[in-house]
Every structure is written in structure tokens, then in C-alpha cells.
Amino acid sequence: MTRTGLVSGFLFVAAAASAAEPAIQTPNIFDPSSTPAIGIAEFSHLVLGICAAIFVLVMGLIAVTVIRFRHRPGDDEREPPQVYGSNQLELAWTVVPIIIVFVLSLVTVRTILALQIDEQPPGWMPVTVVGHQWWWEFVYPEYGFTTANELHVPTGRAAFLSLRSADVVHSFWVPQLAGKTDLIPNRENHMWIEPQKPGLYVGQCAEYCGTQHANMLLRIYVHTPEEFERWAVAEARDAADGPAAQEDPAAKAGREIFLTTSCINCHAVRGTVANGRFGPDLTHMMSRATLGAGVAPNDAAHLKEWLLDPAHLKPGVLMPAMKLEEKAIDQVVAYLMTLE
Ligand code: CUA
Numbered sequence: 001m002t003r004t005g006l007v008s009g010f011l012f013v014a015a016a017a018s019a020a021e022p023a024i025q026t027p028n029i030f031d032p033s034s035t036p037a038i039g040i041a042e043f044s045h046l047v048l049g050i051c052a053a054i055f056v057l058v059m060g061l062i063a064v065t066v067i068r069f070r071h072r073p074g075d076d077e078r079e080p081p082q083v084y085g086s087n088q089l090e091l092a093w094t095v096v097p098i099i100i101v102f103v104l105s106l107v108t109v110r111t112i113l114a115l116q117i118d119e120q121p122p123g124w125m126p127v128t129v130v131g132h133q134w135w136w137e138f139v140y141p142e143y144g145f146t147t148a149n150e151l152h153v154p155t156g157r158a159a160f161l162s163l164r165s166a167d168v169v170h171s172f173w174v175p176q177l178a179g180k181t182d183l184i185p186n187r188e189n190h191m192w193i194e195p196q197k198p199g200l201y202v203g204q205c206a207e208y209c210g211t212q213h214a215n216m217l218l219r220i221y222v223h224t225p226e227e228f229e230r231w232a233v234a235e236a237r238d239a240a241d242g243p244a245a246q247e248d249p250a251a252k253a254g255r256e257i258f259l260t261t262s263c264i265n266c267h268a269v270r271g272t273v274a275n276g277r278f279g280p281d282l283t284h285m286m287s288r289a290t291l292g293a294g295v296a297p298n299d300a301a302h303l304k305e306w307l308l309d310p311a312h313l314k315p316g317v318l319m320p321a322m323k324l325e326e327k328a329i330d331q332v333v334a335y336l337m338t339l340e
Pocket of ligand 1: 169
């Protein structure tokens with residue numbers, strides 16, 4: 001595997017967390033922080049508890065039997081009396097498991113019914129999630145913008161996610177927020193999250209989807225409602241591609257290159273002619289902490305490395321090397337750095 005393997009990928013992500021970034025919550029299914037995940041964890045505790053009790057009981061009885069009735073020197077070697085048929089015993093070990101299975105199925109059905117919601121309830125925030133090889137597209141229909149790889153949601157308001165795929169089957173999984181749900185081509189699945197405390201939660205694609213499946217990482221920023229509103233208003237603006245991009249000659253030249261080459265076939269920068277949909281929306285790309293769905297920190301040095309040859313950072317990536325001269329690449333980087 002390359003130097004951007006799974007482990008180093010996560011380290012990159014961790015290193016990318018600058019001072020302004022909230023600390024990453026270590027993914028842990030036993031430390032849920034959102035309503036569906038809490039329901040699943042409570043259910044798991046119940047099932048694990050019942051199964052553990054059965055395990056201890058059965059193993060304990062086996063251990064007692066093995067030790068107490070083991071072969072000893074001087075034992076009577078004749079076969080012991082054989083007992084056939086005991087209605088009480090037969091009834092007990094038929095009825096008790098039936099009751100256990102019945103209770104477990106009732107709790108399972110109740111949990112599924114509570115967590116599986118296929119119609120958007122009023123007041124919830126809709127977000128469309130589209131899985132791509134190998135990145136995530138997030139569309140906020142209420143706010144009219146699209147972003148990538150980093151999902152922002154508020155506390156105090158559930159987010160209703162509609163999951164689609166642009167190519168193959170992916171799976172959306174942020175362990176602390178909810179269970180996994182697949183993104184399937186030509187189909188729309190739904191899931192929801194209702195995070196309880198602000199922070200940065202990480203997850204990743206949980207269904208093998210090709211070469212860079214392991215580098216299809218997810219970052220979920222949970223904000224207070226005020227913070228979220230600030231973020232959403234900033235994202236909804238067109239690209240800050242006016243004065244900042246015009247004043248700096250390098251950025252201005254880079255803008256020219258970006259808007260007149262095939263970059264715009266795949267990428268959108270709202271407010272310009274760039275409206276490609278195949279790759280991530282770059283309107284506010286510098287508001288994101290990572291590059292390439294989490295393979296590298298999103299800074300000038302890594303952007304340059306990315307533009308020189310994306311496959312160097314992310315082998316198999318569908319973005320081609322643009323074969324620009326180094327000076328032109330520096331200019332495009334200067335332009336992209338203005339997209340805050
Ligand atoms: Cu997408 Cu695995």
C-alpha cells in the first residue's frame with residue numbers, strides 16, 4: 001500500500017486539525033453522541049447483557065460438570081444409569097429460549113421502528129448525500145449550496161439524510177452518530193442524525209467501493225445552532241473570487257487558467273462559469289480542513305502536490321494530472337487559496 005494508507009490517512013486527518021478545529025472525537029460505537037446511535041448502543045447493551053448471562057451460565061455449568069465429574073482413579077468404570085425423558089427438563093429448555101428469543105425480537109422490532117424513518121419529519125434539516133468514487137457530496141437544499149467531504153450540522157435539530165450514489169455502492173458510517181446505511185445507485189436510502197454535543201466526529205465509507213475505498217473519509221462538524229447558521233450563511237454566498245482573486249497577480253492568473261481549462265468540466269465555483277458536477281464543489285474549498293476526502297491537510301503545499309499529480313497523494317483517484325507547468329500550478333494554487 002502507498003504512503004497514504006488507511007492509518008497514515010487518519011494521522012493526516014488528525015494532523016490537519018489546526019488550533020481553530022475542534023478536537024476529533026475518537027470513533028467508538030460505545031460512546032454514542034446522537035439519537036440513533038444512542039438507541040443502537042442501548043439495544044446492543046441489552047443484547048450483549050442477555051447473551052453474556054447465557055454464556056456465563058452455560059460455561060459455568062460446563063466448568064462445574066467437567067471438574068466435579070472428571071475421571072478419578074478408582075472410579076466405578078461401569079456406565080452410569082441412563083435417564084430418558086423428563087417432561088420438566090424438556091419444557092424448561094424449550095420454553096426459556098423461546099421467551100428469550102421473543103423478548104429480543106420485540107426489542108429489535110421496537111428499536112428498528114423507532115430509528116428507521118423514511119419520510120422527512122417536519123422541521124428536520126434535509127441534506128442529500130451523494131457517494132462518489134471516492135468522495136462525498138453534500139447538498140443543502142434549504143440553503144441552496146453544495147459542499148464536499150465535511151458535513152456540518154447543528155445541535156438541537158435533527159438532520160434527515162437522503163443517500164444516493166453516483167457510481168457504485170458506498171456506505172455512510174459515523175459510529176458515534178448513527179448506524180451504517182448504504183448509498184446505492186438508482187435508489188434513495190434515508191437515515192438521520194440528531195447530535196447532542198458540538199464537536200468533530202469522524203467516520204468513513206464502510207462498503208468496499210474500489211481502489212480508494214479506505215480513503216473515503218468523513219468529517220462531521222456539529223455546531224451550536226448559532227455557529228451553524230454563521231457557517232451556512234457563509235457557504236451560501238458565491239465564491240469570494242472577486243477582489244482577493246483580482247488583486248494578487250498570481251491568483252488572478254490562476255483564476256484565468258482555472259476558468260479556461262478543463263478544471264471547470266468537473267468542478268463548480270459558484271459565481272463563475274465553472275459549474276462542473278463530477279468533482280467536488282470548490283466554491284468555499286478553503287473552508288475545508290482536508291483535501292481528497294481526508295488524504296491530506298488542505299493547505300498550499302498539499303494543494304500544489306495534488307495539482308502536480310493527484311494520484312501521487314491518492315492512487316487511483318479519478319482526477320487526472322493536469323500537466324500544467326509548475327508556475328501555472330502555483331498560480332492556480334494561489335487562486336484556489338482565495339476560495340474561502
Ligand atoms: Cu465508498 Cu467505500
